[in-house]
Amino acid sequence: MERCRLVFSGSGGQGLITAAIILAEAAVIHEGLNAVQAQSYGAAARGGVTRSDIIIDDTEINFPKVTQPNILVCLTQEAYDQSFGIIRPGGLLLTDSALVQTKRKADARQVSLPLYRSVQERIGKTIVLNICMLGALQALTGIVRLESLLEVIKARVPAQFVDLNKQALDLGGELARAQD
16 A cells, blocks of 8 residues: 555644544454554644644554645535645545645645535534544545544444444545536
């Protein structure tokens, strides 16, 4: 596999760090790949800009920081405004159409999906926005198998919330496939 460098950015409380950990664990535990994950937080624990870097590869990874991601996910306007310029040419920029107004053209594939609105309307609990985003990312890239993500979710989420998270994962995949 070609090294994949990802940055998830948004607001504290959106679950982006958890989503990054789930993706990295799915890659390592269920796909047999190498992965590293690092995170940074803004000044406020909730509401400040949050960023998580993930690198996935089948070879050794020596440095955990992503400077030019293949995949950039921005779930708030502030995160988008701060991170837009770092995407690698030819990469994927995934945004939420309700939360991010894209202003510029990037030398990247830009996909804007109604993640937040769809989770709110169809599931009713926006706490699973991060999992919906993972489902969309998986459908758009195939970076790991859907089953791998689901296995990590089952291991990390209390049993009574697994079905809710599976619904969100499936919804994200549905939204991504509908935009093609």
